[in-house]
Amino acid sequence: MSDSGSLVKISGLNFSYDERPVLRGIDMDIPLGKVIAIMGGSGCGKTTLLRLIGGQLKPTHGEVQVAGHAVDRMGHDELYALRRRMGMLFQFGALFTDMSVFDNVAYPLREHTSLSEELIRDITLMKLSAVGLRGAEALMPGALSGGMARRVALARAIALDPLLIMYDEPFTGLDPISLGVIGQLIRRLNDALGATSIMVTHDIHESLAIVDYIYFMSGGRVVAQGTPDEIRASKDPFVHQFVYAEADGPVPFHYPAPPFGKELLGKGAV
Structure with a gap:
């Protein structure tokens, strides 16, 4: 894949917390329109890598580029604008517990746009419909099952039609039905939006069924990579x-x- 076909390009990336190395010499190429999985044992640096892509952290050495721009060299306003083009599904959903389902999904639209409430209502209901929860708009997060909460969080993550969607352990704690639903939503919504998805996950079975390419990490390094078939045969x-x-x-x-x-x-x- 040439640079022109990459949305995220990571080159020679090193990162340390104080004196403790976490990532060492990471190289990754995330193509436009694909669903990419980052796998590996706990503590190998997967979530830290998402934070570097989002600009919450800066590399010790190396570079992270998103849409051709070096994230660590962006000013505050540039980084804020870039993040408007990113969606994030946090582990366990991270919904605002004092807001209804509707207000959780509407929040990014109210925060980042000047759209009218009428238009925000229409977009919010569209996003909830896309994850099968339009009828749950008035519920509070405490009334949702784990799978429903994750779907609401997914609707919120795509509220602004992001170019890049990042998922931090999206399948954790889900029953098999909810896990299958979330997996298929990730694939279908990525394709419908023309987005690029990066998914940090431990779930082998569901991930290999929906992703295009996998990076395996261990000890802060990429130790293997390939398509689902290549990984199964590794x-x-x-x-x-x-x-x-x-x-x-x-x-x-x-x-x-x-x-x-x-x-x-x-x-x-x-």
Whole structure:
């Protein structure tokens, strides 16, 4: 994919919290119109990478470009304008608990546009209809199931018809039906909007069914990448263990410890 076909381009990216390295030499190319998954174990830097793309953090070294612009070199107004073109689905939805479903979805429209309330109402109902929840507009978040709350959050994320949608663990805590619904919505809405989606996730089965390309991270690095079929067939030991949920492998079952027999004998001698 050439640069002209990329929405997000990450080059030689390093990031550290104080003296603790988190990301090391990350290179990624996120094409326009595609759904891309970023996978890996907990703590490998996936969510930090989303924050760097959104401009909440700045690289220690390297560069993140979105739509041809280096995010870390943007001024406040430029970054604010760029974020209007981004949608974000947070883990567990992060709805405003004191606002109704309607007001949660309308919030970005009221905050970032000067549209009339009549037009905001029409757009909000359209977004709720797109996720199958137009009839739930008057409900409060406390009255929603986990799956419904995630769908409302998705409607809010697409309220401004974003160019880039980012998902932080969108399937966490969902029952199988809700998980399937959210997965299909992510794919369909991305294609309908002509958007690009970046999805941080642990869910192998659902993700491989809807994404176009996967980056696997471990220890702050990209250790494998490919299409769903390439990932399923990968001979890389870490990828194979992750995809097929094997208990032991490059990520060991046992925490490092002395040989058990030696430890038992040592205790017996004391």
